[in-house]
Amino acid sequence: MILDVILLGLIAFLFGYSVGRRFGRTQGIEEGQASQSLFFRQQSYEQGYCVICHEAIKQCDE
Numbered sequence: 001m002i003l004d005v006i007l008l009g010l011i012a013f014l015f016g017y018s019v020g021r022r023f024g025r026t027q028g029i030e031e032g033q034a035s036q037s038l039f040f041r042q043q044s045y046e047q048g049y050c051v052i053c054h055e056a057i058k059q060c061d062e
Contacts, residue, residue, distance in 0.1 A: 043051045050057065 040051055044057060048057055
């Protein structure tokens with residue numbers, strides 16, 4: 001009886017862990033893709049050229 005309860009609790013824990021890990025990974029990928037363009041833009045402005053195509057950035061003097 002007690003072994004059944006422990007086994008059921010372990011199965012429930014592992015199921016919750018796997019579901020949470022999958023959703024967390026999906027959320028992390030989405031956040032990474034959203035911030036990647038901002039990171040590249042920041043690096044480009046700091047270095048003075050595009051970090052992807054190595055073209056010089058045109059500065060606006062307004």
